[in-house]
Amino acid sequence: EADGRWRIYAPHGLSDVFGMVLRPNPVLAPRQVYEAKAERWLQQWPELTVLPWP
Template sequence: MPNISWSVKNQARMHRRNGDAPYDSVTNAMRYWPETATAVAVRLGDDGRIEVNAPFGLADLFQLKLRPGPSFCGAKKSVFEERVRQKKWLQRYPLLEYEPDMP
């Protein structure tokens, strides 16, 4: 779909870019994602059931809360804030509740 701006990241190498230790699983990698609500993976299991992997839970996603993951609260907070500005999420999705600090 050429009309959609896609961004694909190889999680096996993202630790290098982010200055983290190598990730040992998908769940471990998602714990380093910039936003809590985007750290969600869904797949169809071998038994045909849907499997959800969400290390920060699903509450922020369902409650439309935009907040940084734990690794983007300290020194990397400006990276999170720039990401929010660059992606224009608050303009595109006016129902989002922007919470720049973790509870």
């Protein structure tokens, strides 16, 4: 905001972010893109939980 405060829109909540859960969204990206990102991110954050492709 103009006064320095943040406004966050999270219609589905923030639990996956804070819980380090990666959840596939077939509408946004194909399986190959999801799996490549998951592999790369697991190298950076080994504690990440990667949920399987549906």
